[in-house]
Amino acid sequence: DTGVSQDPRHKITKRGQNVTFRCDPISEHNRLYWYRQTLGQGPEFLTYFQNEAQLEKSRLLSDRFSAERPKGSFSTLEIQRTEQGDSAMYLCASSSLGTSGGQQETQYFGPGTRLLVL
Amino acid sequence: GDSVTQMEGPVTLSEEAFLTINCTYTATGYPSLFWYVQYPGEGLQLLLKATKADDKGSNKGFEATYRKETTSFHLEKGSVQVSDSAVYFCALSEGAQKLVFGQGTRLTINP
Numbered sequence: 001d002t003g004v005s006q007d008p009r010h011k012i013t014k015r016g017q018n019v020t021f022r023c024d025p026i027s028e029h030n031r032l033y034w035y036r037q038t039l040g041q042g043p044e045f046l047t048y049f050q051n052e053a054q055l056e057k058s059r060l061l062s063d064r065f066s067a068e069r070p071k072g073s074f075s076t077l078e079i080q081r082t083e084q085g086d087s088a089m090y091l092c093a094s095s096s097l098g099t100s101g102g103q104q105e106t107q108y109f110g111p112g113t114r115l116l117v118l
Numbered sequence: 119g120d121s122v123t124q125m126e127g128p129v130t131l132s133e134e135a136f137l138t139i140n141c142t143y144t145a146t147g148y149p150s151l152f153w154y155v156q157y158p159g160e161g162l163q164l165l166l167k168a169t170k171a172d173d174k175g176s177n178k179g180f181e182a183t184y185r186k187e188t189t190s191f192h193l194e195k196g197s198v199q200v201s202d203s204a205v206y207f208c209a210l211s212e213g214a215q216k217l218v219f220g221q222g223t224r225l226t227i228n229p
Contacts, residue, residue: 042219
């Protein structure tokens with residue numbers, strides 16, 4: 001169990017460019033979450049997948065944002081036409097939903113990708 | 119919607135002091151409650167959790183009790199160490215889904 005990994009760890013881009021982040025969850029975890037954290041604030045939920053299905057998207061996720069998890073393993077988060085307000089830490093977490101319905105699983109977080117839009 | 123309110127920081131204590139970080143929540147149902155910790159340069163780590171009223175979560179000397187009547191989940195430690203310096207986040211989750219976090223409390227422990 002190597003933990004959740006994210007790539008890249010840091011990204012600097014110019015306003016208007018597209019960026020893509022990758023998250024590799026803990027193997028065999030069926031749920032994968034994306035959060036965004038701005039300086040001095042707690043993480044805010046963006047979206048999550050159960051296997052390859054995207055089950056919920058936050059209103060924070062504008063149409064410039066798209067997330068995929070094509071094979072139910074790794075996930076990508078793409079931001080198109082970046083804006084300075086997109087500068088933040090993007091966090092990925094994974095969990096394994098219990099077989100007994102309603103069991104609260106623990107989310108394990110990756111180190112995050114810090115994005116700076118100039 | 120659901121929300122979490124944490125004691126504002128930063129908090130600075132001397133080593134071996136008693137720590138309390140307050141956390142209250144608003145939820146429509148019966149959430150599970152969590153404390154996560156973020157050490158400098160590292161990702162979020164689960165510190166402890168409680169899934170129902172009156173449950174006490176504990177880990178590494180930290181404790182928090184799920185108080186439904188006061189909608190609170192305060193974090194306590196009897197004797198803090200320099201190595202406890204970090205940012206602490208209270209969070210809730212309903213229905214085994216997304217986490218809703220508080221704004222975080224930065225804790226600094228001086229030797």
